[in-house]
Amino acid sequence: MTTSVSEARAAVVRFDSENLIVEFTDGRVLYTPLDYFPRLLRATQEQRENFEISGGGTGLHWESIDEDISVRGLLLGIGDVTRARPD
Numbered sequence: 694m695t696t697s698v699s700e701a702r703a704a705v706v707r708f709d710s711e712n713l714i715v716e717f718t719d720g721r722v723l724y725t726p727l728d729y730f731p732r733l734l735r736a737t738q739e740q741r742e743n744f745e746i747s748g749g750g751t752g753l754h755w756e757s758i759d760e761d762i763s764v765r766g767l768l769l770g771i772g773d774v775t776r777a778r779p780d
Contacts, residue, residue, distance in 0.1 A: 698769060701717050701719070701764050703764050706744055708741050709724075712726055715753075723768065730772060731773055751765070
């Protein structure tokens with residue numbers, strides 16, 4: 694059974710050296726390059742592992758690095774959409 698993008702729910706979040714890996718409740722597994730999310734790319738392993746699955750699995754949140762990622766956005770291939778701020 695395949696779930697639509699709007700119904701997808703994250704169940705497990707983990708990392709390898711180059712990817713954010715999300716396992717979904719329907720059994721799919723998505724590998725997304727950390728390059729899509731500069732805050733996660735620059736974060737320590739400890740910071741990466743300190744996250745919350747929010748909204749019943751519809752979002753991912755990292756308080757210490759101020760990062761929020763929607764499951765829908767992940768499945769649509771949308772990376773970090775924030776603009777770089779001048780120093």
